């Protein structure tokens with residue numbers, strides 16, 4: 001069989017893959033892209049964007065509840081069916097619109113998982129393909145939870161597409177996905193349980209703030225079963241029984257649905273990477289600072305599937321751009337990542353940028369920790385917001401802000417001010433010297449430092 005030839009073959013049509021494909025096509029290269037699912041990737045189809053649409057209704061509900069009796073009257077509730085219909089107005093058009101954009105850029109599309117045959121040869125849709133460069137941008141997929149009855153587990157995709165919200169749900173794993181969904185489901189009226197193997201959920205975040213978030217989440221009716229691992233899921237007539245182990249003790253609970261939110265792993269299984277001599281580890285494809293495979297220099301990897309950075313949308317886009325630059329301009333651009341803000345969109349948001357307290361204390365001789373409860377500050381009071389707290393870390397020698405951790409309304413927005421401050425090595429004085437609009441959440445950053 002004669003091979004079809006491309007300059008660049010991209011696997012995966014999320015933000016990373018699309019960025020590489022369109023940039024290379026614009027530069028005049030012959031490009032193809034393959035996806036085994038609907039085009040457009042996780043964020044737009046079944047991740048950040050649909051989640052935030054569902055979240056908007058719960059945000060409005062939360063604010064209404066906070067002001068009830070002090071200026072607002074009446075009852076508001078979530079109509080899950082209508083909310084899902086609204087969400088679909090965002091997601092439905094994504095695959096077609098993505099394909100149209102790629103086709104208009106002159107890119108050839110494939111709708112199957114390719115497999116490596118050798119270092120730069122793939123097979124897809126029964127064709128053999130040779131490419132000067134192959135780019136792997138396949139993202140992450142839910143981890144396989146090796147428990148009895150795992151076939152009864154649902155994924156984040158299933159949650160985001162629930163036609164009706166069951167009365168009771170269990171999330172196995174209290175990370176980003178488990179916690180965000182727990183908050184959405186609890187506010188929409190479900191009884192939620194989070195089972196997690198750690199002492200606290202949201203491991204990477206400031207644990208003092210996580211403790212406050214957990215305490216508040218309990219007031220929403222969310223139950224936390226910590227230091228526990230699910231072992232078996234049994235189907236009953238209508239419901240499911242989830243058996244879990246906490247220490248030496250076995251327990252069980254009854255629920256209508258169980259979700260696997262125990263983490264996501266690189267989507268690599270289908271690619272036959274060994275034949276392509278592409279090395280990988282548990283965090284993804286092993287890449288150098290050019291995002292080139294360490295073991296096969298014809299291959300690049302970017303986005304969540306590369307072992308380079310945190311799996312977040314803005315980074316995936318940045319990495320796609322770097323890979324395109326390296327293909328177009330022959331390996332000139334190293335990945336250079338500024339500090340990365342990240343937010344858990346629970347209500348209140350938990351957001352973080354820069355060093356944790358522990359990391360800062362390891363890195364600098366003297367660290368000033370400014371932390372406190374801000375629920376009595378004007379902004380929180382005017383919304384009657386129940387939780388507002390912060391922890392800001394400063395390098396005492398230079399006065400530079402080196403870490404910021406926020407828990408409160410709109411913390412996912414406010415954290416960006418700290419990202420800017422840390423990236424530009426701003427000090428406490430620099431922040432105090434900046435004029436921000438008043439009254440605003442960002443104005444509060446002055447009081448925090």
Ligand SMILES: Cc1cc2nc3c(=O)[nH]c(=O)nc-3n(C[C@H](O)[C@H](O)[C@H](O)COP(=O)(O)OP(=O)(O)OC[C@H]3O[C@@H](n4cnc5c(N)ncnc54)[C@H](O)[C@@H]3O)c2cc1C
Pocket residue numbers: 011012013014015016017034035036037038039040041042043044046047048049051112113114137138139140156177267268270271302303304305311312313314316345
């Ligand atoms: C529920 C949820 C909520 C999230 N919320 C946020 C958020 O609020 N903010 C944020 O920054 N990030 C969030 N993320 C993470 C974000 O979605 C990812 O970081 C981002 O989508 C990664 O982009 P990517 O292009 O690397 O991969 P993806 O968007 O995952 O795209 C990879 C593509 O590759 C395809 N693919 C996989 N295997 C193959 C194969 N063998 N052959 C062909 N195609 C294949 C997939 O179908 C997919 O379309 C969320 C993730 C989830 C699951």
Ligand SMILES: NC(=O)c1ccc[n+]([C@@H]2O[C@H](COP(=O)([O-])OP(=O)(O)OC[C@H]3O[C@@H](n4cnc5c(N)ncnc54)[C@H](O)[C@@H]3O)[C@@H](O)[C@H]2O)c1
Pocket residue numbers: 145172173174175176177178180195196197198201202203228229230261262263264310311312342343344345
């Ligand atoms: N707002 C956002 O930016 C956002 C939202 C969703 C996802 N994401 C991205 O997606 C990635 C994956 O998120 P995630 O929530 O799926 O994973 P995660 O790694 O954040 O959390 C997984 C949780 O599951 C627990 N766990 C693991 N195995 C378990 C077991 N056997 N039993 C019980 N608990 C177990 C862990 O202790 C952890 O708390 C994140 O790292 C993030 O980068 C980002």
